[in-house]
Amino acid sequence: MPGDVFENIRTHKKSRRIVKPEPFWLYQLKKLVPTLFAVYLLTFSVLYIVVTIHQETKTDIFILTQGPIEAMGVPVYAGLLFNVGVLFWSFSAAICFFCSAVLRKDINNRELPSFLLFSGIITSVLMLDDLFLFRESFYPIYLNVPENAVYAAYGIMLLLYFIRFRTTIMDTDFLLLFFALGFLGLSMTFAKWPVELQASQYLFKDGAKLFGIMTWFAYFTRIGLKQVKYAILFRQQGLAND
Numbered sequence: 697m698p699g700d701v702f703e704n705i706r707t708h709k710k711s712r713r714i715v716k717p718e719p720f721w722l723y724q725l726k727k728l729v730p731t732l733f734a735v736y737l738l739t740f741s742v743l744y745i746v747v748t749i750h751q752e753t754k755t756d757i758f759i760l761t762q763g764p765i766e767a768m769g770v771p772v773y774a775g776l777l778f779n780v781g782v783l784f785w786s787f788s789a790a791i792c793f794f795c796s797a798v799l800r801k802d803i804n805n806r807e808l809p810s811f812l813l814f815s816g817i818i819t820s821v822l823m824l825d826d827l828f829l830f831r832e833s834f835y836p837i838y839l840n841v842p843e844n845a846v847y848a849a850y851g852i853m854l855l856l857y858f859i860r861f862r863t864t865i866m867d868t869d870f871l872l873l874f875f876a877l878g879f880l881g882l883s884m885t886f887a888k889w890p891v892e893l894q895a896s897q898y899l900f901k902d903g904a905k906l907f908g909i910m911t912w913f914a915y916f917t918r919i920g921l922k923q924v925k926y927a928i929l930f931r932q933q934g935l936a937n938d
Contacts (some may be wrong), residue, residue, distance in 0.1 A: 732839045777902045778826075785823035788913045792816030795920035799927055808923060811864045815916060818857060822850075847884070870913035879908030 746760045759767045765774055792814035799805065823845075825831055835841040854877075858865065865873065886901035 731735060778907050781902075781906050782823060782827050784909045784913045785826060788909075788916050789816045789819040789823060791913075791916050791920045792819060795916075795924055798924055804924075807861075807864050811861045812860070812916075812919070814857060819912070819916075821853075825850075827885060835839065841858055855877075868919055869915065872918070874912035876908045876915060879904045883906075883908060 746757075750757055750760060764770070765772055768774075774909060792812045793816040796809045796816060799812065801810040830832065831843050831846040835846050836843055883901050883905035886897065886904065889897075
C-alpha cells in the first residue's frame, strides 16, 4: 500500500513536468518543408536540363548559365524591346495567377477565377514561346512541326478560349483585349512577310508586338485590380454584417 502511494506521487510529479517548447526556427522549418521541397525540386530540374543540354549538344556551360548579353559579349541594350516584352508577359501571367487564387474564395463569381487562371496559362505559353523561340527553333527542328502549324495551334487555342469565356470577356473592358490581339496580329504579319524586312520595318514589327503585350498587360491589370477590390469590399461588408 505505501509503495502504491509513492508510485502515484512519482507519476503525479512526472505529469506536472513542464514540456520544453521546441525552438521557433525548428517549428518554422517544419512548416516550410513542403515549400522548400517544391522550390528546390523545380530548381534541381532546371539544373538537370542545363546539364543534359550541355552533354547532348556539347554547348559550353557558361553559355547555358549566363545571360545572353554576358555570354555573347553584346552591349547591355541589345534586345531591349524583346526583354521588355518578356518582362510584361511575365507580369501579366503573375497578375492572372495571383488574382485567380485570391478571387477563388469569392462565392459570388465562380467564372472569373477560372477565366483568370486560363488567361495566366495562355499568357505563360506565349511568354515561353517568345522567350525561347519555340515556334522558330524547337518545334520545327526537334518535333518536326512547321512554324505555320504552331501559329495555327495558337490560333485554335485562343479561339477555344474566347468561346469558353465569351460571356466573361464581354463583361470586361474587352476593347483592350481586341487592341492587344490586333497589335500582335500586325506583328505576326510583318514576321511572315515574304520580303526580307528592312531595318526600319523591324521597328514596326517589334514595336507592334510590344504595343500588343503592353495592352494585354493593361487589360488584365484593370480586371485584377477591379475585381480584387470588389472582393475585399464584399468580405468587409460580410464581416461587418456578422
